[in-house]
Amino acid sequence: VKSADDKVWTLQALSETDLKNWMEIMEGKEPSYSEPMQTAKLQVPPDTGIEFVKLCIKRMGELGLREQGIYRVSGAQTKVNKLIATTFEEKKTAAVMEIDDIKVIASALKMYFREILPEPLLTFKLHESFLEAMKTEDRHQRIKNLTNVVSALPKTNYDCLKILIKHLNDVAALKEDNLMQESNLGVVFGPTLMRPREETVAS
Secondary structure: OEOOOOOEOOOOOOOHHHHHHHHHHOOOOOOOEOOOOOHHHOOOOHHHHHHHHHHHHHHHHHHOOOOOOOOOOOOOHHHHHHHHHHHHHOOOHHHHHHOOOHHHHHHHHHHHHHHHOOOOOOOOOOHHHHHHHHOOOOHHHHHHHHHHHHHOOOHHHHHHHHHHHHHHHHHHOOHHHHOOOHHHHHHHHHHHHOOOOOEOOOO
């Protein structure tokens, strides 16, 4: 949902009751998307994408990860779109290093994973495998199963995931200041990094 002040808000049903109420409002219809959204159908080489991720994380580290609501509160959409266009259309990958608003960078990074990558970082192919691994009740076995699935990712995806997870761990380490504990980061990044090929409200 885009508000009047140009901010983008993501709504998520927190219970089955909420979901049913939403479904009634939408006359029982679930919106679905056969393909993931892609900003202007940009064709971004993997090396360029990873470089963008690295620079975003580097710049955010320079600005400081203590700001409250980082990743939860969106940056101005016009500035986010301009950064994306400058980076990928004008091929100025280092443009992010000139941005001083950490929320703009965080939003651009989320947009890259959600809308510019042709498929989620954890891939459509392994989506069901990740779900099955996470359903394992025994913690030790669950970690082992998840490790096996992660190791099956394409190298580029694996390398990018490793960089991102380290960054998110750094963000969570400052949760007393930024109020972004692991559960909050999971809510923000879960649907972005892993989603089915065909999306519904329930997914």
